[in-house]
Amino acid sequence: MRYVGTALLFVALNLVICFPAGADEVATIEAIDNAAGELDEAFVKQDAEAIKSLTTPDHVAVTHYYGEPTTVAAQIASLPELKYEQTNLTEPTVKLLGPDAAMRTFTAKLDGTFKGESLSARVFVTQIMQKLDGKWREKFYQVTALKQ
Numbered sequence: 001m002r003y004v005g006t007a008l009l010f011v012a013l014n015l016v017i018c019f020p021a022g023a024d025e026v027a028t029i030e031a032i033d034n035a036a037g038e039l040d041e042a043f044v045k046q047d048a049e050a051i052k053s054l055t056t057p058d059h060v061a062v063t064h065y066y067g068e069p070t071t072v073a074a075q076i077a078s079l080p081e082l083k084y085e086q087t088n089l090t091e092p093t094v095k096l097l098g099p100d101a102a103m104r105t106f107t108a109k110l111d112g113t114f115k116g117e118s119l120s121a122r123v124f125v126t127q128i129m130q131k132l133d134g135k136w137r138e139k140f141y142q143v144t145a146l147k148q
Contacts (some may be wrong), residue, residue: 084112
């Protein structure tokens with residue numbers, strides 16, 4: 001039984017090595033990364049219209065600093081109270097979940113405040129991205145604080 005598992009693992013690894021991501025998949029991942037970067041920039045600039053255009057209408061964010069699941073409307077309303085810098089500690093990983101959905105994850109360092117309270121932490125970020133009307137948008141955002 002142990003040899004069967006090893007053989008299957010060997011076959012799977014060879015498939016990954018022999019059949020790397022195709023050009024379409026690479027372009028899709030690049031488009032997702034670009035959309036996520038534009039959204040990060042919109043939050044830094046506190047650009048409400050850009051944030052709306054880069055998120056889905058039913059977007060939800062769950063973070064250690066909001067304290068509860070938060071709609072995009074509530075995030076936008078609280079922008080004046082959000083002051084932060086994000087430094088990515090790892091390269092983002094994008095897993096395609098289907099033709100119009102993907103999960104993007106990475107580890108980052110946040111420094112700043114929300115409503116006057118520190119939000120500084122080393123975090124694991126998960127974004128669920130959805131393609132709507134030909135454009136990648138963030139549908140779900142979760143920040144999990146990690147041990148320092």
